[in-house]
Amino acid sequence: xxxxxxxxxxxxxxxADSLPEPLSFVTLHPVEIRQISExxxxxxxxxxxxxxxxxxxxxxxxxxxxxQARDI
Numbered sequence: 319x320x321x322x323x324x325x326x327x328x329x330x331x332x333x334a335d336s337l338p339e340p341l342s343f344v345t346l347h348p349v350e351i352r353q354i355s356e357x358x359x360x361x362x363x364x365x366x367x368x369x370x371x372x373x374x375x376x377x378x379x380x381x382x383x384x385x386q387a388r389d390i
Contacts, residue, residue: 359388 355364363384370378370387378387 359384363387 366387367384368377370382371380373380378390
């Protein structure tokens with residue numbers, strides 16, 4: 319299967335210069351990856367719960383509580 323032809327980027331081109339015109343105003347910022355803190359859990363738990371309940375990715379008990387999940 320052939321790869322679709324498309325623009326090729328070099329290290330000398332800035333990302334903003336390579337974006338299509340309507341997106342040229344976008345500013346990219348670095349992403350910080352960090353450990354979750356206790357105060358983050360209320361926002362993280364709904365995501366974890368949805369994934370666990372689906373039972374398609376991890377073999378965790380779908381009825382696991384927030385407290386049990388936080389301990390993992």
